[in-house]
Amino acid sequence: MIMRCADVSMSVRTITNGLKPLWAFSIAWILILSAGCSQAPESEHVAISGEVTLGGKPLPSAMIRFTPVKTEPGLHDSVTMISEGHFAFDSTNGPSPGEHHVIVTPLEPEMNEAVAAMQNGDRDPLNSRTIPARYRSTGQLKATIDAANVQPLTFELTKR
Template sequence: MSSRFCFPMFIGLIALTSLSGCGRRLPTIVPVKGTVLLNGKPLPKAMVQFIPQRSDLGAEFTSTAVTDENGDFTLTCGYRDLPGAIVGQHTVVITESPLPEELRNTRDYRQIERYQAKLPNRPIPPPYGSATQSPLKVEIKEGQGLVKIELTR
């Protein structure tokens, strides 16, 4: 290849390389802890998802947690497993947590039903389990205190 063609191609590659680092700035992620209550009582072993309402962010910015016996949770953002959630508006989805390891591969649905029947403060009302139907909206701010999520039947 002649130098007449190589030099412009070289300059083009340098420009392209320098522009590739100019992507969008990552959103601010802040620590988030909270509690989930159903009819005023703790909701243990529930999956909590904070889904950002920003259309420019993908699913990797959804933050999740599983509540403990007191309904308390600490969010982890799917992006690089960073602790917390991005600053801004979120739709909150509450569902049953994944089954314990010993029940994940069972075909005995009665055993699963017995496990779920033992969970306190159930069932979780269906609208809270859908990103399109959940009425739960939370704004996360820098310096956020505890988030209290209250569900009703």
């Protein structure tokens, strides 16, 4: 149960009314300390990991974001990097339990890497790694995070 500070104060006055000052003071402190004055609970974080492929090959590098489908106080987005097709969150930065939209955002390759790819005959190295737009927004990919049954996640992206 979440109570605002004003609610706690009113409850303390009601309970301690008519008691001797020392007892009233003791009871008031116990109630205030046990109820607290927080606005919203901090949500749980779940350690998860997984892999992302594009066209059947591990996605070299990108960002992956888990956005809760429900918009409730305490729920948050979780973002981490994908490296060589793998990503991982620990219990301090992972997504909260529940259903999430999953968004995969490309990182721009370094210019030296693009020049080297062109020298090796790749016609369009910058676009060959581009993640299709349908994966860069909510709707296409979803994941349900279950704190009691954590399994590695796999997202298989297609180029077309």
